[in-house]
Amino acid sequence: xxxxxxxxxxxxxxxxxxxxxxxxxxxxxxxxxxxxxxxxxxxxxxxxxxxxxxxxxxxxxxxxxxxxxxxxxxxxxxxxxxxxxxxxxxxxxxxxxxxxxxxxxxxxxxxxxxxxxxxxxxxxxxxxxxxxxxxxxxxxxxxxxxxxxxxxxxxxxxxxxxxxx
Amino acid sequence: xxxxxxxxxxxxxxxxxxxxxxxxxxxxxxxxxxxxxxxxxxxxxxxxxxxxxxxxxxxxxxxxxxxxxxxxxxxxxxxxxxxxxxxxxxxxxxxxxxxxxxxxxxxxxxxxxxxxxxxxxxxxxxxxxxxxxxxxxxxxxxxxxxxxxxxxxxxxxxxxxxxxxxxxxxxxxxxxxxxxxxxxxxxxxxxxxxxxxxxxxxxxxxxxxxxxxxxxxxxxxxxxxxxxxxxxxxxxxxxxxxxxxxxxxxxxxxxxxxxxxxxxxxxxxxxxxxxxxxxxxxxxxxxxxxxxxxxxxxxxxxxxxxxxxxxxxxxxxxxxxxxxxxx
Numbered sequence: 001x002x003x004x005x006x007x008x009x010x011x012x013x014x015x016x017x018x019x020x021x022x023x024x025x026x027x028x029x030x031x032x033x034x035x036x037x038x039x040x041x042x043x044x045x046x047x048x049x050x051x052x053x054x055x056x057x058x059x060x061x062x063x064x065x066x067x068x069x070x071x072x073x074x075x076x077x078x079x080x081x082x083x084x085x086x087x088x089x090x091x092x093x094x095x096x097x098x099x100x101x102x103x104x105x106x107x108x109x110x111x112x113x114x115x116x117x118x119x120x121x122x123x124x125x126x127x128x129x130x131x132x133x134x135x136x137x138x139x140x141x142x143x144x145x146x147x148x149x150x151x152x153x154x155x156x157x158x159x160x161x162x163x164x165x
Numbered sequence: 166x167x168x169x170x171x172x173x174x175x176x177x178x179x180x181x182x183x184x185x186x187x188x189x190x191x192x193x194x195x196x197x198x199x200x201x202x203x204x205x206x207x208x209x210x211x212x213x214x215x216x217x218x219x220x221x222x223x224x225x226x227x228x229x230x231x232x233x234x235x236x237x238x239x240x241x242x243x244x245x246x247x248x249x250x251x252x253x254x255x256x257x258x259x260x261x262x263x264x265x266x267x268x269x270x271x272x273x274x275x276x277x278x279x280x281x282x283x284x285x286x287x288x289x290x291x292x293x294x295x296x297x298x299x300x301x302x303x304x305x306x307x308x309x310x311x312x313x314x315x316x317x318x319x320x321x322x323x324x325x326x327x328x329x330x331x332x333x334x335x336x337x338x339x340x341x342x343x344x345x346x347x348x349x350x351x352x353x354x355x356x357x358x359x360x361x362x363x364x365x366x367x368x369x370x371x372x373x374x375x376x377x378x379x380x381x382x383x384x385x386x387x388x389x390x391x392x393x394x395x396x397x398x399x400x401x402x403x404x405x406x407x408x409x410x411x412x413x414x415x416x417x418x419x420x421x422x423x424x425x426x427x428x429x430x431x432x433x434x435x436x437x438x439x440x441x442x443x444x445x446x447x448x449x450x451x452x453x454x455x456x457x458x459x460x461x462x463x464x465x466x467x468x469x470x471x472x473x474x475x476x477x478x479x480x481x482x483x484x485x486x487x488x489x490x491x492x
């Protein structure tokens with residue numbers, strides 16, 4: 001077992017964050033979302049509810065989209081965490097980011113990072129999803145501006161499915 | 166920043182034996198698998214263990230095995246893995262449909278079979294933030310003296326809302342429970358009791374190791390009603406397994422979730438054996454469900470609606486399974 005005793009509260013956490021390995025001392029009770037926002041300063045990860053209902057905190061762990069607000073940072077040892085900040089390369093937006101911009105998939109923008117990360121996981125495993133597959137993949141993410149139509153269109157555009165009308 | 170969790174230590178055992186030993190050594194500890202239920206409750210101050218024993222690194226819990234007698238599903242198998250399993254899809258339709266209907270895609274990646282079976286019971290007076298519950302003088306389930314749902318009563322009416330249990334009940338599942346004394350195996354229905362405060366019969370240090378399914382169950386289905394089509398727990402969920410010979414019932418099992426403090430098999434369906442599956446029979450099923458479910462005002466939707474919805478689901482799914490068989 002990796003445990004010592006209940007009095008031990010911190011541990012060295014080594015993980016890959018947006019492609020780069022890093023090490024930090026984290027409390028064992030620290031949530032991944034707090035680690036990402038407060039320690040790594042990746043504030044694109046949002047906190048929208050009090051426990052896994054809104055999807056604003058969605059990040060990729062080893063390529064799978066999960067809510068970071070109910071994930072313990074200490075359980076991410078050795079894993080690859082990706083946030084919205086990791087998608088653009090050298091200032092160039094990713095295809096999904098570009099599609100959200102061009103198809104007006106963003107209104108207030110608060111849900112956007114979570115939406116894009118959930119969609120990113122979908123497009124990596126299924127590059128040509130149907131409309132209902134996109135809706136299913138985004139079903140854990142809430143948009144309070146209710147801009148779902150444009151969001152789904154943006155994902156379709158990124159997948160190269162939406163022909164100009 | 167989220168309001169921080171109360172401090173705890175995280176143990177990451179590699180074997181079931183180590184996990185049980187750690188749990189028994191620390192009375193204030195809790196097992197955690199996916200964490201999608203427990204960590205939400207911890208964020209809300211409902212649960213505050215000083216040690217979390219992480220079961221996710223125990224390889225022996227993550228297998229799906231098959232032999233001539235049936236299929237064994239490890240409690241650590243994630244819901245997403247279960248929903249992708251071809252054997253489950255081919256033989257245990259209700260289980261597949263239940264797995265696909267759990268929470269949202271992210272929860273299914275994290276959540277496990279064992280975690281879903283051991284899901285805490287839920288109530289609008291319980292699944293709230295610390296300040297909300299404190300302002301309401303807490304409740305019978307946690308730190309309070311009265312049940313706000315039934316103030317005259319002596320028990321907690323929080324509802325069990327796991328989706329896998331009803332599907333597994335109609336499929337005739339048994340659970341393998343590991344404890345300090347070794348393993349014991351019981352029918353799944355015996356895992357639960359009708360008490361929202363303590364609905365599981367697991368003793369301290371016991372955990373569900375696996376679920377066993379018989380090899381050749383009848384056709385089955387699961388469906389649930391909820392406000393939002395993802396993430397939300399069922400207001401009522403129903404599983405049906407129906408075997409028919411010509412147009413008559415040869416076996417019928419119906420199980421429910423979301424309406425009582427435990428998932429349960431509807432009693433009395435054996436009386437339908439040999440009967441033709443017609444409108445009269447469907448109406449009797451409807452009445453039987455309405456009689457046995459005990460929804461209380463534990464959700465934002467009325468108890469009457471949940472009672473009617475459970476009955477309607479049972480009726481419709483029985484008819485649908487029959488129609489599919491005849492097609």
